[in-house]
Amino acid sequence: MRLPRLLCCLLLLPLLWLGQAQAKVRPYDDMVASGVLRVAVYDKFPPYSFQQDGQPRGVDVDLAKRLAEGLGLRAEFLWMVPGESLDDDLRNFIWKGHYLRPGVVADLMLRVPYDRNYSNKRNDVGELANAQVVMFGPYQRERWQVVHDARRLPQVSSIAAFREHRIGVELDSVPSFYLGSVLGGQLSAMTVHFPSTQEAFDAMRAGKVDAVMALRGELDWMRAQAHDEQLKNAENTYPNLGEPAWDIGMAVHESNRQLSNAIDGELEDLVHSGELEKLYAGYGLRYELPEFYQDTQ
Structure with a gap:
């Protein structure tokens, strides 16, 4: 006979606790x-x-x-x-x-x-x-970094460039919250959210966004894998970003x-x-x- 799910969980709790205590x-x-x-x-x-x-x-x-x-x-x-x-x-x-x-x-x-x-x-x-x-x-x-496609966005002189150009970020990440609030929220309409940084980067390569903001190490790796010289690192700073x-x-x-x-x-x-x-x-x-x-x- 199958035990009710709740009873199973209650019976398992001492075993789970014991497993943790034995670490x-x-x-x-x-x-x-x-x-x-x-x-x-x-x-x-x-x-x-x-x-x-x-x-x-x-x-x-x-x-x-x-x-x-x-x-x-x-x-x-x-x-x-x-x-x-x-x-x-x-x-x-x-x-x-x-x-x-x-x-x-x-x-x-x-x-x-x-x-x-x-x-x-x-x-x-x-x-x-x-x-x-x-x-x-x-x-x-480690640092936050923006990478942009120079074919559609030749340079990023400041973060304000994303009033007019779409930028991809990972959902619920620091760049996501930052771009949604900086400059009084002016960039939120052009900020596109993706399940992962890799998907944001792939969207940039497909022309769906013009840039991506993420960890520098992740973006360096993705650029190295892409072998595309038109994908450039932006060198601007990020105003009001607490820990750049x-x-x-x-x-x-x-x-x-x-x-x-x-x-x-x-x-x-x-x-x-x-x-x-x-x-x-x-x-x-x-x-x-x-x-x-x-x-x-």
Whole structure:
């Protein structure tokens, strides 16, 4: 006899809770003994982390492999589907685990904003929201970017160009909200929303929009794949955009500072040797030093 759906869910709840409670953070010595570094990266997020022909690819994937090799380990990947917030991702992959993956958390997570205000964020009762996480290792500076098709829009002298030219954005993204509100909402009528940045970019190539606004890394990758010299980067600024550029780093559990210290040393070598910049160039991306390293130059 089939149990009612609600009863099934109630019976499963203790098992789901138990699975989450059993997630165990591995000490550094256990990682070394296993020969494996478990790294959490976002799935379906080219050029940073994605799977092609069953193989992991992307800048973050390659960086994780280099870091693991430097520690004498092999990188093993846990693929993340973004939660409602970064807090969710840190909880599910760094310190608590997820009921769909009981007993397993990552040793290291990539593509975490390296931001003091976020690290010190407090919850509703005044406690650190991510007290069980150490955010460290800035390795890239990311920016918002506009790419335009010079055949229909020869130049973008300012964001005001999109009073008359259609621009594509990913739905519910920062560019979506920004273009809908900047200049008193004057650009909203010419802002076209798509399910993904790739679909917005494809629409530009098809002549449906004249430009796209998205993450610089994503657009660099798409331009490199398109092999079209008429797709140009706009070099204008974005007035009233709160965070036009920010640093990207890593995260480990707060008990794994030995791991974060070891990775910091490997990362510093990759940055100063120029190897990290070459890694980005291999995917057609421009590399910009995080502010942490700019201050030490």
